[in-house]
Amino acid sequence: MINPALQPLSDYTFARLNRMLENVEPAADKRPILLSVGEPQIQPPAFLSEIVAANGNLWNKYPPPKGDLAFREAVTGWLNRRYGMPDGMLDPERHVTSISGTREALYQLGFLAVPERKNGQQPVILMPNPLYHSYRGAAMLGRAEPVYMNATEENNFLPHPENVAPEILERTALCFLCTPSNPQGRVATLDYLKRAIELARQYDFMLAVDECYAEIYRGDPPPGGLQAAAALGSSLENIVVLHSLSKRSSAPGMRSGFLAGDPELVKRYGEYIMFGSASTPLPVLHAATALWKDEAHVEANRAHYAENWQIASRVLGNKAGYREAEAGFFVCMPADDAAGLTKQIWREQAVKIVPVGLMAREDADCVNPGDPYVRIALVYDTETTEEGLRRIAPYF
Numbered sequence: 390m391i392n393p394a395l396q397p398l399s400d401y402t403f404a405r406l407n408r409m410l411e412n413v414e415p416a417a418d419k420r421p422i423l424l425s426v427g428e429p430q431i432q433p434p435a436f437l438s439e440i441v442a443a444n445g446n447l448w449n450k451y452p453p454p455k456g457d458l459a460f461r462e463a464v465t466g467w468l469n470r471r472y473g474m475p476d477g478m479l480d481p482e483r484h485v486t487s488i489s490g491t492r493e494a495l496y497q498l499g500f501l502a503v504p505e506r507k508n509g510q511q512p513v514i515l516m517p518n519p520l521y522h523s524y525r526g527a528a529m530l531g532r533a534e535p536v537y538m539n540a541t542e543e544n545n546f547l548p549h550p551e552n553v554a555p556e557i558l559e560r561t562a563l564c565f566l567c568t569p570s571n572p573q574g575r576v577a578t579l580d581y582l583k584r585a586i587e588l589a590r591q592y593d594f595m596l597a598v599d600e601c602y603a604e605i606y607r608g609d610p611p612p613g614g615l616q617a618a619a620a621l622g623s624s625l626e627n628i629v630v631l632h633s634l635s636k637r638s639s640a641p642g643m644r645s646g647f648l649a650g651d652p653e654l655v656k657r658y659g660e661y662i663m664f665g666s667a668s669t670p671l672p673v674l675h676a677a678t679a680l681w682k683d684e685a686h687v688e689a690n691r692a693h694y695a696e697n698w699q700i701a702s703r704v705l706g707n708k709a710g711y712r713e714a715e716a717g718f719f720v721c722m723p724a725d726d727a728a729g730l731t732k733q734i735w736r737e738q739a740v741k742i743v744p745v746g747l748m749a750r751e752d753a754d755c756v757n758p759g760d761p762y763v764r765i766a767l768v769y770d771t772e773t774t775e776e777g778l779r780r781i782a783p784y785f
């Protein structure tokens with residue numbers, strides 16, 4: 390007997406992409422280049438592996454569920470520096486927990502932050518559309534109704550929870566926002582985040598801000614959810630932010646990040662982990678602690694992506710609809726037939742891209758807001774990135 394509620398799991402973006410390209414053979418004379426997955430292809434700093442190796446005597450220890458104090462202090466220190474948090478507002482004991490990457494925690498929030506009924510009705514999880522698939526997975530886990538907030542050119546590619554109907558907001562238990570956003574690379578302003586927190590408090594739902602691209606920017610650093618909470622007062626209720634080392638440190642294989650904010654949720658998270666979920670092993674946690682304390686490798690990473698953006702602007706800059714995103718490493722290009730184009734480019738150029746429609750869902754008017762775009766990830770070294778972009782440029 391398999392739980393039929395698991396059905397949406399097979400609907401994950403890359404499972405859909407693989408199905409779409411199943412019978413499409415990539416050009417045999419070309420080296421395949423995967424500009425589809427948001428996985429950094431550059432290496433993390435060497436000290437990561439050195440610290441893991443140096444702490445090899447700790448593999449016999451069960452890891453602490455919320456990470457050890459040194460990790461939580463490193464994270465608190467980073468949050469204070471990065472977002473100018475008021476002294477003492479963040480308590481490493483109460484407001485921070487280690488997580489195994491944002492993907493896992495975003496999904497688990499569907500259980501942790503969603504009651505069986507909200508105001509006597511089935512709860513709702515609000516999420517941007519296009520979306521990261523774990524937001525939808527969270528709705529499945531929490532037996533909640535996913536309600537999509539379209540992020541389109543008309544609303545500057547940022548969903549607006551305050552425009553959601555009041556009867557839906559009454560049922561809302563959890564709202565996901567993503568800034569800088571995937572795939573459009575849009576950065577929410579501090580005022581936008583403040584309004585979202587106020588709405589969360591008005592309707593008593595948890596606002597979860599996915600900030601995993603926060604460190605891949607050019608120019609000013611994107612504001613964050615905790616910074617917005619601080620601007621509103623001293624409370625961290627109804628808000629959590631999620632960060633990870635996957636993009637910041639090019640280390641998605643570590644499965645390490647943190648969740649910070651609402652003290653009750655942080656406490657419950659630690660308890661939940663004790664029953665049946667992985668917490669970060671100590672040798673990895675010690676390396677993660679060092680990574681949150683070091684900015685040199687993050688600056689080098691940022692400079693690398695800035696170079697890739699320069700290449701993208703040089704190669705695609707004269708194409709209709711090309712936009713240099715504010716942050717992150719995805720180019721979102723308009724395409725009349727995104728699915729057809731994706732197949733054609735894979736067949737003729739052996740370059741894989743993603744039709745954004747596969748990352749989105751039809752709204753109540755049966756419109757898929759991702760349909761008019763393809764996503765191109767600038768995650769390789771500069772040479773490979775340029776080669777991939779040059780191969781696909783004539784198709785736009």
Ligand SMILES: Cc1ncc(COP(=O)(O)O)c(C=O)c1O
Pocket residue numbers: 427489490491492493521567571599601632633634635641646
């Ligand atoms: C928007 C968004 N959120 C979360 C994740 C998950 O990242 P991780 O679990 O590695 O922190 C990704 C990964 O691509 C993403 O694009």
